[in-house]
Amino acid sequence: MRALLATTGRPGGPGRQAPDRRLEAWLAAAVVALSVLTLCAALARADGDPASDVLLRASVFYPYSDPVSPSLQKTLDAETEAADRAHFPIKVALIQSSADLGAVPSMFGRPQTYADFLEQEIDFQARQPLLVVMPEGYGVQGLSAPAAAVLASLVRPNGSQTDDLARAAIAAVGALAARSGHRIDTSTNASAVANSHQSVTLELVALAIVAIAAAAALTARRTTGWPGSGGRVHAGAGAMRRSSNAAATVAHGEQATAIQPLFVVALVLTVAGVVWAAVRGLTFYGVGPVEVGYDLDQPPLLLVIVGAWLWYRSRRR
Amino acid sequence: MILPQIQIARGHWLLGALFLAIILEEYVPLIGRDGRPTRSRSLVVPWAMMIGGVGVWVTVVVADVVHDMLVHFLWGDILFAAGALELARRRGVYERPWLDGVLPFTFASCGVLFIVHVLIDPAGQGAQWHLALGILLIVAGVLDFIRVARRQTFLIPLAVLPLAAFALTLIAIPVAAAS
Numbered sequence: 001m002r003a004l005l006a007t008t009g010r011p012g013g014p015g016r017q018a019p020d021r022r023l024e025a026w027l028a029a030a031v032v033a034l035s036v037l038t039l040c041a042a043l044a045r046a047d048g049d050p051a052s053d054v055l056l057r058a059s060v061f062y063p064y065s066d067p068v069s070p071s072l073q074k075t076l077d078a079e080t081e082a083a084d085r086a087h088f089p090i091k092v093a094l095i096q097s098s099a100d101l102g103a104v105p106s107m108f109g110r111p112q113t114y115a116d117f118l119e120q121e122i123d124f125q126a127r128q129p130l131l132v133v134m135p136e137g138y139g140v141q142g143l144s145a146p147a148a149a150v151l152a153s154l155v156r157p158n159g160s161q162t163d164d165l166a167r168a169a170i171a172a173v174g175a176l177a178a179r180s181g182h183r184i185d186t187s188t189n190a191s192a193v194a195n196s197h198q199s200v201t202l203e204l205v206a207l208a209i210v211a212i213a214a215a216a217a218l219t220a221r222r223t224t225g226w227p228g229s230g231g232r233v234h235a236g237a238g239a240m241r242r243s244s245n246a247a248a249t250v251a252h253g254e255q256a257t258a259i260q261p262l263f264v265v266a267l268v269l270t271v272a273g274v275v276w277a278a279v280r281g282l283t284f285y286g287v288g289p290v291e292v293g294y295d296l297d298q299p300p301l302l303l304v305i306v307g308a309w310l311w312y313r314s315r316r317r
Numbered sequence: 318m319i320l321p322q323i324q325i326a327r328g329h330w331l332l333g334a335l336f337l338a339i340i341l342e343e344y345v346p347l348i349g350r351d352g353r354p355t356r357s358r359s360l361v362v363p364w365a366m367m368i369g370g371v372g373v374w375v376t377v378v379v380a381d382v383v384h385d386m387l388v389h390f391l392w393g394d395i396l397f398a399a400g401a402l403e404l405a406r407r408r409g410v411y412e413r414p415w416l417d418g419v420l421p422f423t424f425a426s427c428g429v430l431f432i433v434h435v436l437i438d439p440a441g442q443g444a445q446w447h448l449a450l451g452i453l454l455i456v457a458g459v460l461d462f463i464r465v466a467r468r469q470t471f472l473i474p475l476a477v478l479p480l481a482a483f484a485l486t487l488i489a490i491p492v493a494a495a496s
Contacts, residue, residue, distance in 0.1 A: 302334035
């Protein structure tokens, strides 16, 4: 506490680089603001409807109370997987009763309202087609107007049983895909394809770790007096650089590294972020101002942002 | 209050990106105009640690599992205290020899808390990943302790590797789980 109080008592010291400190203060303020905004977004969208959790991992949310028959489940799962392979990654929520809506039971009977609500919770990676099926009818999101208009031509589920909802969903997915210009082929074995996205993500991360290790190995040199381990810190002197005889040995006894190690790491991260975004598919990311703002907390772009920050910090001072 | 999985994932990868920026800024050296390697000693690092600590504290408010609340609260304590000490040191108002051990201690103790988290709830979501994350942090803390104690090390500390792996894993695992 004494240390913390002390930090607030002295605004600066001799030899401090004022512009850098001012910039860092602004950056720290920006980080605080972003953190608060992120938290606000999280709280604003907090809810307890189970479909929003299930659809992050699966393509179909099935009702809890009255299970859909296995054969229909298999058919619907195969159809959504085939749609995914046909670049039509639709999510389907079957809502039989208000119990399936968890904390938002008031939306039961209003499929379009719930589709609007649900889409906000699961579209973090990209806007993607969403179909909600209730006994009262359908709700959609993430579709073009002509495709959404197809729903008007579909009949409502024949009943309120879960199997009725599943049959209606199977017909609706096929119709929506066809109207959106995607041909669904359910014959291909999808098991390997379903896991490909996850494996690509992990492989890219492993690649980034190896790249950072390689960058570190390329730039690292064995020294006997790295300034982080020896000399005392002198208050305010030269922006807190340590001074020691060993450090002087590094400076004068060995040739200085030509490339800034931080620059190399920044470059690796930036390239890794761009490659990751490209592999995921640039169609995930919009180019409009709102969409770009929305994309800023996406992991590949976060890597690019971190890389840009380190790039800026790698300038010689 | 129940947070959707995606908000939990988003919180993790934001924290991972922040941590990645911190450790690379802190440990990868700068070569000055005079050819000397120096650590930046940026004030952004302690501020980010304190902000991260507050962020972890906030999760105590929204958590609905007691051991999650406990572990996150202790994480927040450690991060905030370490950030405050580093901030004081870098502003030149507080200096002690043992301050060299603040960051290694922070990494190692946060890693131990990961292990505690898993031991309390071994069947919890992502238990194996939490275990791996804890081990990475403990390894990083030990490596950094060795660097500080021996005062002989590489230009780029070895601890950067497990720390970078920790940060990237923190980013990747929620993405993979949600994909």
